[in-house]
Amino acid sequence: MQPQSPLAALRSLLKERELDGMLIPRADAHQSEYSAPFDDKLAFISGFDGSAGLALILADRALLFVDGRYQVQARQQVKLDEFDIHHLHDEPVHLWLRDNLPSGRRIAFEPMLMVNSQYESLRTSGCDLVAVNDDPLNEIWTTRPAAPRGAIxxxxxxxxxxxxxxxxxxxxxxxxxxxxxxxxxxxxxxxxxxxxxxxxxxxxxxxxxxxxxxxxxxxxxxxxxxxxxxxxxxxxxxxxxxxxxxxxxxxxxxxxxxxxxxxxxxxxxxxxxxxxxxxxxxxxxxxxxxxxxxxNKNDAELEGYRACHVQDGAAWVNFLAWLSHEVPLREAAGNPLSELEAQEKQLALRKACDNFREQSFGTISAAAANAAMCHYHSTPETNVAITSNEFYLNDSGGQYSNGTTDATRTLNFGQVDAQRRLHYTAVLKGFLSLISLQFPQGTQGHQLDAFARRPLWELGLDYDHGTGHGVGHCLLIHENPHRMAKKVNPWPMQPGNILTIEPGYYLAGSHGIRIENQVEVVASQPGFCQFASLTLIPIDLSAVELSLLSEQEIAWLDEYHQRVRETLSPHVASEARPWLIEATAPVRTQRA
CATH class of the missing domain: 3.40.350.10 (Creatinase/prolidase N-terminal domain)
Incomplete structure (x- = not known):
């Protein structure tokens, strides 16, 4: 007799308890974005392992709600004959329950895994919410990992x-x-x-x-x-x-x-x-x-951020110089470099840094169409080659003893078509529009979000994720409360806040583009603030339509690249220094 699948086993358990369904969030009791394996209930029941989502398990159907970052990934990871995929924000679960189930249906939830705002919205669904406190998945998750007991x-x-x-x-x-x-x-x-x-x-x-x-x-x-x-x-x-x-x-x-x-x-x-x-x-x-x-970071924390970004930037330059050599060499030899090989090399270079402790999140090493998944992570099954005719996107960061880093670069190693060049240029212009902005102190994140999107909007394009997030100090890579996105974020920005700026564009089945710097909010003119880049990594301009850049954009790039070159030159490997000098050459030189 075949053992029951997790979905079938849960349905049997719900029937025994006279429940019509159950909500299983991608959450632990602390609302952690990344959970310990012990708490990966959503992955156990559905196969989806992204960082945000919610399953609704009913007797006759199952639904998985994920946000825009995971619409592609969810369809690849779950069995589509078992789960319907819905948008977590465009069609939230409480509205689905209200519109699709008769009132009074008994829907179970674990009160340690649900916050009050979620609970109150679900109460409007017309369903009878039934709190269960005994962790029902313990009965069916026979191979459940142990709860973590990591040293503090x-x-x-x-x-x-x-x-x-x-x-x-x-x-x-x-x-x-x-x-x-x-x-x-x-x-x-x-x-x-x-x-x-x-x-x-x-x-x-x-x-x-x-x-x-x-x-x-x-x-x-x-x-x-x-x-x-x-x-x-x-x-x-x-x-x-x-x-x-x-x-x-x-x-x-x-x-x-x-x-x-x-x-x-x-x-x-x-x-x-x-x-x-x-x-x-x-x-x-x-x-x-x-x-x-x-x-609101203090002086010691800010100094730590600045110092660790010099180390991280040097590791990035060593990595990019290595990539620029290996990608064409390996491709010409018929043994192209893979996503996983690149990822492993980058981690090895970071580990050589004195203050490096671990990655700050799982590296996104994504070539060609894989980069169209915002939070893709390469596996032996999905691992593809990095080639000269496709973009390669790398989003990675480090936890250092004095700070945390997060940056993304999209790289081109040959010739890309006109459409990709236009998309890349629009993303870069959005990035430059926001990172060079001066804004009143106290401005809120959603008030700045459109600056990064406008060049894409002018092409009738957009991206389905936020434009920036807070970054913890030797803590979480996504830190509340500050965020730049379309959704209202009521927290005023002031000097000492740390965020990312990361517009992108993703065409399913084709390519993905993102450019990301970590920034510090600093005072500028009286009553105003601006962003100072912590990230020190050359921006690839080989896929840019340089004629579409304004004089102001060119000036910012040249000044930034000069700072990158002068700061990192003493810290990078000697064999990477020529690449750094070329990668940070003035735009006018490249234009000529």
Whole structure:
């Protein structure tokens, strides 16, 4: 007898419990973008392993909701005879439920995996939401990996720039201002920042999976597996109360009577709300104040970003110089370089950097049509050759002991057709339009997004992802709250914020283009800000229609490339220096 598939096994379980369906998000209890294998429930049930998505499993059908980045990938990874693919934002699940199911259907969800804003939207669907607290997939996921227990390390104050005591005092003042008695902290990067620690539960995401409660007096209860604490000294451990993670919800309920908890409705599990309300407490819905504190970098953090980008830029130049030699050589020999080979070489060059610890995310090494998938990751099954007549896109970054990097370059090694040249030029012009912009201090991300899109819009083209995101300091590669995208982002930008600028264009089955620099928001004229590039990597101009660039765009490129050349020349390998000089030559020289 053939064993049941995960989908069939879950349906049997739902039938036993008299449930009509179940929601399975791509989320853990901390809303991590990248989850530990233990928490990859969506991948287990569907086969889709992207960083954002949600499955709705019903008795007679299954639906997978993913955003624009994953529309192609989802159709490649899941069985399309089992799952219908929908857009996570254009057709959200609560509207699908409202429009397609009779009211009163019993739909299960895990309250530790759903935040309050999601819960409230789902309540409008007309379905009866049934909270299940016993992790039903444990019954059918027989090969489930163990929960992570990665060691936690201290973050020296020379790198973090502020003591834990000072940070806790600032949070206590924010609680007092909000009229709250406790802050429930469920985001691991906020806990890592607050306690000046870094974790290793999830590769490339150096945060400890844990929970915390901060009181209005500045006291901290840390709900963390004690096995993770073996590298920490006693001074930190004596300043906080340590409890098991499993005790977090019960402790919230225990403390709740007559107290007010500050909860972030977009991050805190709705299970916390239920516990506080059941314990007789009140809730103040407000963004976790740590999130904004963490995003406003101090001088020590900013210096770390600048220093690690010199190391990362040198590794990039060594890699690009190697690529420029290997791609045509290997192609001529009939043994073309592959995506995976390039990826492995780049990682080896980064590992040679003194302060490199690990990648900041899985490298996107994508040639030809593979690059049309925004978050493609090469595998032995999908690995293709890098050739002279197709674009090669590389999006990668590093976690260094003093900062985090993220950059993308799209490369051309030969001749590309007129359409590709036009697309590449439009992406570059959008990138230049935004990175050279001066804007009033306090401007919000969505107010700048169109500057990067306009050259594409003029061609009737667009891209289905954000234009920029915050980057953590030795933390998460996608850091809240700042973001540049079409969607409203109400957080004002100010000097000390770190973001990316990364417009792109993707033509399914043909090619993908993205150019990305990490930037620092700096003061310019009184009351205004501008972007200063942290990324120091030459921009490939070989596929650009140079006649379409304005004098201002050319001036920016020349100034940037001069800075790249002068900064990196002492740090790159001697054999890469000639390539660096050529790649950063003035545009007018290349135009001639």
């Amino acid at each position: 390390r201290p973050m020296p104050i020379a790198v973090s720039g502020e003591s834990t005591a000072s940070k806790c005092s600032r949070v206590a003042k924010a609680l007092d201002h909000a009229g709250a008695d406790y802050l429930a902290v469920t985001l691991p990067d906020n806990i890592a920042w607050l306690l000046n620690v870094r974790g290793s539960d999830i590769p490339m995401s150096p945060v400890p999976l844990s929970f915390a409660l901060v009181s209005a007096e500045g006291g901290v209860e840390w709900f963390v597996d004690e096995e993770k604490l073996r590298q920490l000294d006693s001074s930190l451990l004596e300043s906080v109360s340590i409890q098991r993670p499993e005790a977090f919800i019960a402790r919230c309920q225990q403390l709740a009577a007559g107290k007010r908890f500050l909860l972030d409705e977009d991050n805190a599990p709705v299970a916390v709300r239920f516990a506080v309300e059941q314990g007789g407490g009140a809730i103040k819905w407000q963004a976790d104040p740590i999130t904004l504190m963490k995003a």
